[in-house]
Amino acid sequence: MSSPLSSRAGRRPFRFGTPAFIGxxxxxxxxxxxxxxxxxxxxxxxxxxxxxxxxxxxxxxxxxxxxxxxxxxxxxxxxxxxITAIDSPDEPQLPVTVIDDKGTEVTVTDASRILAVDVSGSLAATVFGLGLGDRVVGRDSSTGFAEAAGLPLVTTGGHQLSAEPILGLAPTVILTDTTLGPPAVIEQLRDAGIPVVITTSKRNIDTIGTVIEQVAAALGVPDAGERLTAQLHADLAAVQADVEAxxxxxxxxxxxxxxxxxxxxxxxxxxxxxxxxxxxxxxxxxxxxxxxxxxxxxxxxxxxxxxxxxxxxxxxxxxxxxxxxxxxxxxxxxxxxxxxxxxxxxxxxxxxxxxxxxxxxxxxxxxxxxxxxxxxxxxxxxxxxx
Structure with a gap:
């Protein structure tokens, strides 16, 4: 992990890494x-x-x-x-407070209804990988794996967020990044009292662990995040060795x-x-x-x-x-x-x-x-x- 996970209740807020810029x-x-x-x-x-x-x-x-x-x-x-979830998923330990990728302090008290949306579908896949997929209430148009296929779509016109369908799902926490818009919708959701956590928007092989860490911290399952990252790195190393062969x-x-x-x-x-x-x-x-x-x-x-x-x-x-x-x-x-x-x-x-x-x-x-x-x-x- 790139930094210690200190998001458990009673500790100082977990701070995401330096705000990442995606063009x-x-x-x-x-x-x-x-x-x-x-x-x-x-x-x-x-x-x-x-x-x-x-x-x-x-x-x-x-x-x-x-x-x-x-x-x-x-x-x-x-x-x-x-999506194959990790063995023995953890129960979220809440409340947690994080400093998200935009520098906003966000407190999450309930992870029973999760909405994780971004332009690549990485966030929802990560939530499912952490074993919390049964708590996800909606999906974006890039989330195409079978386990999420029956979830209601909350993005319109391709990758535009719309407050009305999101509010209709009554999420208790929203995970997203800067690849979906418009920003006014994010503010509208926050004004409605929903914790919105902005993760890094960088997407490449080297940042997968960062995304897992940030999602796990926001949902109160940092140990599960560590296990998922370790499993991912082991699987990546094995595949890359096979490719080289x-x-x-x-x-x-x-x-x-x-x-x-x-x-x-x-x-x-x-x-x-x-x-x-x-x-x-x-x-x-x-x-x-x-x-x-x-x-x-x-x-x-x-x-x-x-x-x-x-x-x-x-x-x-x-x-x-x-x-x-x-x-x-x-x-x-x-x-x-x-x-x-x-x-x-x-x-x-x-x-x-x-x-x-x-x-x-x-x-x-x-x-x-x-x-x-x-x-x-x-x-x-x-x-x-x-």
Whole structure:
């Protein structure tokens, strides 16, 4: 843990880390890109695809001799899309007082009705991972795992918070971050007497433990948070060791990858670079982050020059993003420069569910495993993604 957990009753408030900044670009991107339904025949096609993962252990797969040269798209599928809670979950010890990521002192006295919402679905997944999923009363549009599927949706227009449906659920505590808005709704909820805890908005592999720590502190289960983090780190280490075992030994033979965020219906085409989270995802599955190699920072509209310079062998995508441009053919038509890259010429695109690929929560080890299968053993990874 990055700092001692001192949120138990009778102790000084637990203070979250230095307020983390996530660029307004990402929030705008998500709000714009997901505001409406995806368009085109790819949407129906995606709905008909059942994503089924191979049960063969990662290190026993028949992997490609030359993953940079494979021709054709593939889809990364989780073996189990659910959230596995830690053993013997703790009962919340309340009240607790925390200093949240915005510097606000918040006292939580009741965790019987939890609402955890953010743009990536990480917060709800963390609550379920802590074994408190039966207390969650609603969900955001990025929370797509089965255990939460029956919960009422509280975000509108993609990722906009609305006070009325939230108040209707009578939550006793709300966990969120700065990726959902508008801020006025947060103030309205606080004015209604609901404790609202703002967590860090940074999402990458290195911050998963921080998110768990902050959520666990706010809900009065810091020890459970420590156990979940330890379990997560052990699982991550195991998966990354397996990836290293199947990835090419020579760095020059490892596939050159980049991540594109697409919402064709909204005309949104973004390239995710350094400090976007996608860079850590790529290196964790044994790929070369070519956006980083060309100095691409953060999340910005893609340019033809950047694609040509990056010359990726493989492009990672969200499934609905690929659907929104009508599949691989539509993608190459929408971004002509992509067709001149090795990825475009080989139609080498790997898609994964929007609610999984960048969620950075308790399922991250499984996400890395699924992506590695789609990259190094595409014929054994799941359905073809077009």
């Amino acid at each position: 307004a670009t990402l929030t705008l991107l998500m709000l714009t890109g997901c505001a409406g339904p995806t368009a085109g025949p790819g949407t129906a096609e995606s709905a008909q695809r059942e994503c089924v993962a191979s049960e063969i252990p990662l290190t026993e797969l028949a992997v490609l001799d030359a993953p940079r040269d494979w021709v054709g798209p593939s889809t990364a599928c989780l073996a189990d899309a659910g 199947i990835a090419p030994t020579d760095p020059a033979e490892r596939p050159r990858m980049l991540f594109l965020y697409l919402r064709g219906s909204a005309g949104v085409y973004y390239l995710f670079g350094e400090e976007s989270g996608a860079d850590a995802l790529i290196t964790s599955i044994g790929g070369r982050d070519v956006a980083g190699e060309i100095g691409w920072q953060g999340m910005r509209p893609v340019t033809a020059e950047a694609l040509v310079e990056a010359a990726p062998d493989l492009v990672l995508l969200m499934t609905k993003g690929l659907d929104s441009v009508n599949g691989v053919d539509g993608l190459l038509e929408s971004i002509p420069a992509l067709a001149s890259t090795p990825a475009g010429q080989n139609r080498r695109f790997v898609d994964m569910s929007d609610t999984e690929i960048l969620s950075f929560g308790p399922r991250t080890p499984q996400v890395l495993d699924a992506l590695a299968r789609a990259v190094y053993a595409p014929e054994q990874s799941g359905p073809i993604g077009e």
